[in-house]
Amino acid sequence: MRKKDNKVSKGAEGKAWYQAIGSKLWYLFNSLKLTLFVLITLAIVSIFGTVIEQNLPAEDYVARYGEKWARVIFYLHLNDLFHSFTFQALLAALALNIIVCTFERFPPKWKALLNHRSEKFDPNIVDRFSNSETVSLKVPAETAKGRVLKAFARKKFKTMTFSSGSDQLVYAWKGIIGRFGSDVTHISLLLILLGAIVGSVAGYKDYRAVYEGGTIKIPKADFKLRLDKFWIDYYDSGQIKQYNSLLTVMENGKEVLHKQIWVNEPLYFKGIRFYQSSYGVAWDRVNDAGIAIKKKGESDPQAPVTVKWEQLVKMPNSKYSVKLVGYTADFAYDEATGTVYSKSPDANNPAVKLEVYEGGKLVSTPWIFLKYPGIFPAIPNSDTDLVLEGYHGEMYSGISINRDPGTNIVWLGAAVMGIGFILAFFVYHRRVWVRIRGNGKSTEVKIGGMINKNNFVFEREIKEILDSVKSD
Amino acid sequence: MILSLVFFTFSFVFYLITGLLYLGHWLFGKKWLGQIATSMAYVTLLSTTMVLITRASESGHAPFSNLYESMVLFVWATNIGYLAMEYRHKLKVLGAIVMIIEFFAMLSASLLPYRYKSVEPLNPALQNKWHWMMNVLSPFGLQKYAIGWLDFHVFTTFIGYSAFAISFGVSIIYLVKNRYETNGRHNSLVDAFPDARVLDELGYRAIAWGFPFLAVGIVSGAVWANYAWGTYWSWDPKETWSLITWLVYAAYLHARVTRGWRGKRAAYLSIAGFLAVIFLYWGVSFVLPGLHAYA
Numbered sequence: 001m002r003k004k005d006n007k008v009s010k011g012a013e014g015k016a017w018y019q020a021i022g023s024k025l026w027y028l029f030n031s032l033k034l035t036l037f038v039l040i041t042l043a044i045v046s047i048f049g050t051v052i053e054q055n056l057p058a059e060d061y062v063a064r065y066g067e068k069w070a071r072v073i074f075y076l077h078l079n080d081l082f083h084s085f086t087f088q089a090l091l092a093a094l095a096l097n098i099i100v101c102t103f104e105r106f107p108p109k110w111k112a113l114l115n116h117r118s119e120k121f122d123p124n125i126v127d128r129f130s131n132s133e134t135v136s137l138k139v140p141a142e143t144a145k146g147r148v149l150k151a152f153a154r155k156k157f158k159t160m161t162f163s164s165g166s167d168q169l170v171y172a173w174k175g176i177i178g179r180f181g182s183d184v185t186h187i188s189l190l191l192i193l194l195g196a197i198v199g200s201v202a203g204y205k206d207y208r209a210v211y212e213g214g215t216i217k218i219p220k221a222d223f224k225l226r227l228d229k230f231w232i233d234y235y236d237s238g239q240i241k242q243y244n245s246l247l248t249v250m251e252n253g254k255e256v257l258h259k260q261i262w263v264n265e266p267l268y269f270k271g272i273r274f275y276q277s278s279y280g281v282a283w284d285r286v287n288d289a290g291i292a293i294k295k296k297g298e299s300d301p302q303a304p305v306t307v308k309w310e311q312l313v314k315m316p317n318s319k320y321s322v323k324l325v326g327y328t329a330d331f332a333y334d335e336a337t338g339t340v341y342s343k344s345p346d347a348n349n350p351a352v353k354l355e356v357y358e359g360g361k362l363v364s365t366p367w368i369f370l371k372y373p374g375i376f377p378a379i380p381n382s383d384t385d386l387v388l389e390g391y392h393g394e395m396y397s398g399i400s401i402n403r404d405p406g407t408n409i410v411w412l413g414a415a416v417m418g419i420g421f422i423l424a425f426f427v428y429h430r431r432v433w434v435r436i437r438g439n440g441k442s443t444e445v446k447i448g449g450m451i452n453k454n455n456f457v458f459e460r461e462i463k464e465i466l467d468s469v470k471s472d
Numbered sequence: 473m474i475l476s477l478v479f480f481t482f483s484f485v486f487y488l489i490t491g492l493l494y495l496g497h498w499l500f501g502k503k504w505l506g507q508i509a510t511s512m513a514y515v516t517l518l519s520t521t522m523v524l525i526t527r528a529s530e531s532g533h534a535p536f537s538n539l540y541e542s543m544v545l546f547v548w549a550t551n552i553g554y555l556a557m558e559y560r561h562k563l564k565v566l567g568a569i570v571m572i573i574e575f576f577a578m579l580s581a582s583l584l585p586y587r588y589k590s591v592e593p594l595n596p597a598l599q600n601k602w603h604w605m606m607n608v609l610s611p612f613g614l615q616k617y618a619i620g621w622l623d624f625h626v627f628t629t630f631i632g633y634s635a636f637a638i639s640f641g642v643s644i645i646y647l648v649k650n651r652y653e654t655n656g657r658h659n660s661l662v663d664a665f666p667d668a669r670v671l672d673e674l675g676y677r678a679i680a681w682g683f684p685f686l687a688v689g690i691v692s693g694a695v696w697a698n699y700a701w702g703t704y705w706s707w708d709p710k711e712t713w714s715l716i717t718w719l720v721y722a723a724y725l726h727a728r729v730t731r732g733w734r735g736k737r738a739a740y741l742s743i744a745g746f747l748a749v750i751f752l753y754w755g756v757s758f759v760l761p762g763l764h765a766y767a
């Protein structure tokens with residue numbers, strides 16, 4: 001590479017073009033103006049993502065905003081703003097900005113703060129601060145110095161003493177670590193972004209509806225989940241209190257864990273979380289149905305028999321047995337293909353399909369209707385008809401499956417951010433210089449210094465220190 | 473229902489009285505009026521605390537589950553924030569403005585339509601309690617008083633809101649005071665306010681409290697969402713607006729710390745931030761669709 005350098009076109013300052021671009025970029029991302037720009041832009045861009053509802057089907061945008069605006073929305077990816085290139089680029093710019101700024105600013109700050117004590121102590125430095133106060137004491141300089149040191153110790157300052165000519169000088173400091181609060185906060189942001197990236201690369205989200213007794217195969221995992229029971233709890237007022245599923249984890253055919261989950265209480269197993277996310281009544285199967293015999297000439301059907309799903313049951317007072325094999329919540333018949341389907345998931349026109357046996361022989365496979373008993377005879381050429389008197393729907397439990405290995409990195413980032421905030425906002429770095437100048441009879445104590453933020457605290461603190469120097 | 477209403481009515485009247493006392497202190501500059509006002513502010517705080525406590529015991533859950541309750545929480549947190557500021561910085565004249573605003577906040581809470589006030593049982597997603605807390609409380613039969621991420625989330629968020637509200641108020645007063653100071657005009661009411669320099673710093677200090685609290689609120693909301701909705705962040709409008717608000721205040725802090733924005737520009741940013749807070753608190757619930765029930 002080195003040898004080829006001379007062939008590469010040079011930038012203005014004699015740098016290779018990539019170095020020139022590199023240093024331009026570095027300069028850009030080192031800019032604190034860019035930080036403000038990115039923060040404000042992120043805020044403004046995000047507003048669009050709240051005003052325009054996200055991830056709707058395309059038709060909805062057309063219906064809501066008209067075709068022209070819908071096209072704009074799609075062109076700018078405003079329908080999925082937070083996953084759009086623009087948004088991700090802004091986040092990337094924020095991250096780069098933080099990284100470059102930290103590289104540029106942290107090392108010199110670290111050095112300056114570590115070496116602060118070796119700064120040459122200039123006896124006139126105290127004259128330079130706006131926060132400064134002077135008192136005159138009727139005690140010798142040594143006594144005054146002792147009092148000053150004691151006052152600082154009481155306030156938990158660290159101190160160093162010097163002398164310059166006849167002047168006694170004290171340098172005191174406290175809360176250096178607060179200066180690193182902003183860096184800790186920035187690192188924590190990077191951690192959170194990292195966690196989000198890990199999650200989106202290595203994680204997945206999925207959803208399964210499962211009936212009681214059914215099992216779920218889990219993507220990319222070597223175990224299965226069985227739903228043992230699903231139920232709803234109600235308040236006395238009839239409002240829904242909670243949805244519950246009783247789950248069993250099955251590994252290699254063995255049951256390894258039982259857990260009841262509900263909204264707010266997921267199951268966590270081998271890095272995957274399972275949430276109670278919805279429920280419903282099946283549209284294509286039932287738990288059981290009440291089937292009754294109706295003899296020709298009689299006005300009322302006989303007492304119904306409960307027939308369970310896919311079970312053969314002998315009908316009393318008849319030569320028939322029936323098996324419940326099908327259900328449709330909203331019965332419809334497609335003439336063209338000759339198939340039965342459900343117009344909607346709602347039980348608008350519920351019907352069940354039976355298999356009717358006579359002496360072990362299948363004689364009929366009728367659909368019978370809850371709302372239209374007897375419109376088609378269930379068994380051809382027979383004086384016996386079958387009617388549907390009622391049924392119990394089958395509930396399913398909707399389970400969300402979520403694997404997100406980045407979550408813990410995000411939590412770690414959040415914890416680090418907490419530490420960063422405490423350091424940045426509540427630990428103030430104070431540096432105080434004191435000059436003690438005695439003239440034999442009386443001593444003049446001048447105290448001055450600075451704080452990186454919260455001047456009020458500082459002014460008060462300096463007063464308190466002076467007070468205790470005076471009164472001791 | 474009854475006891476919390478009694479306390480609410482008391483608090484309502486107390487805010488009015490406290491506000492008038494502070495107003496009197498501001499108008500007439502009498503020190504004793506200020507002292508009475510401060511004591512009255514503590515009484516009012518106690519009474520507002522009682523509203524929250526009795527409401528919690530009546531509903532059986534933390535009193536942050538509808539707009540009415542969250543308004544009371546907001547008033548309560550702002551009262552604490554104000555008193556802390558008054559105590560630390562020995563400034564009483566701001567009390568007139570804070571307490572009168574508190575009074576109007578209570579008034580608007582009491583005027584809310586019934587459906588934002590009624591005690592409702594918690595829907596499934598809002599039932600989240602810390603297991604460790606249930607375990608600690610259950611030997612005493614108190615497990616029903618355990619709180620969870622949701623309660624923590626609302627509580628910290630509202631402390632943030634009230635700190636921002638204080639910064640907002642201080643910033644407005646700053647703008648007034650600053651105008652008088654730069655024009656060299658005088659008015660005994662405006663002169664009673666602290667120096668513009670002090671107001672500027674106070675506005676910043678309030679944000680330095682609000683910003684981390686809002687952050688804790690956002691994170692605890694994420695923790696809760698991770699239990700309830702299966703992901704810690706889903707770009708729901710409320711979540712997004714909380715982030716927007718937070719970013720505006722992050723911009724405020726950076727403008728101030730790294731670019732030396734003080735005074736007017738900082739005050740305008742603080743006002744912009746609070747407009748975002750208002751939208752976050754009210755606007756999102758009424759204007760935008762989303763998963764959050766209220767606050």
Ligand code: HEM
Nearest residue numbers: 031032035094097098101179182185189424722725729730
């Ligand atoms: C959402 C994004 C960010 C957040 C939440 C954040 C947070 C903070 C906080 C809390 C402080 C301390 C403020 C104070 O002392 O009052 C700070 C200071 C600072 N931030 Fe950021 N920051 C963010 C992004 C950035 C970026 C992208 C840069 C890029 C250069 C940056 C550079 C700085 C600098 C230079 C300081 C001052 C450091 C000091 O005085 O010690 N920040 N930031």
